[in-house]
Amino acid sequence: MSVVTRSTSEDIRLQYQVEQFLYHEAALLDDRRYAEWLDLLDPDLEYWMPVRSTRALGDEANEFAKLGEGAYFDDDKTSMEQRVRKLSTGFAWAEDPPSRTRHNVSNVRLLERDGGVIVVACNFLIHRTRMANSNDLWSGWRKDVLREGERGFTIVKRHLFLDHVSLDSKNLSSFF
Secondary structure (H helix, E strand, O other): OEEOOOOOHHHHHHHHHHHHHHHHHHHHHHOOOHHHHHOOEEEEEEEEEEOEOOOOOOOHHHOEOOOOOOEEEEEOHHHHHHHHHHHOOOOOHHHOOOOEEEEEEEEEEEEEEEOOEEEEEEEEEEEEEEOOOEEEEEEEEEEEEEEEEOOEEEEEEEEEEEOOOOOOOOOOOOOO
16 A cells, blocks of 8 residues: 555545545434445444553553454444444434434544555544433544445444543443
8 A cells, every 4th residue: 555645636636535425424423324324334344442541651552452352342334234223123222312423523634545445544523412411522533444436435444542541421322
């Protein structure tokens, strides 16, 4: 893969297309259009959010659990489809009544490109409200691998890295 560092018109166009894709995805989640959101997930999806711990100076490389260790999410497309299906069963207690979310995506950086595969890093801020007075705010950064196809981009890999070490949230039923 090559690192994206130039500013050719093609690179600028790709940057714009990737940003618009990520903004569209955020809107689908905020509008609870989960079936449409699932269409953006690649059949080979790897969706992972490791647990973070506080480490001493010099040991920062071990802040996040490694793949196969503790994770808030370690999902594939099938498990994401199951999570979405559960929302309509009446048994998704954590989402009845449904949460209200606002997904903010910023600092979108194209890291690598190899043909139709693009590695993207960005920051996220997600605000969720539930019931009358339950509020959550999650911030962090993520690394996405997107695949470009005939119908546009799909998300092949999403690794999410929270800024938080401990969470006060009653649940993590929202999609990031």
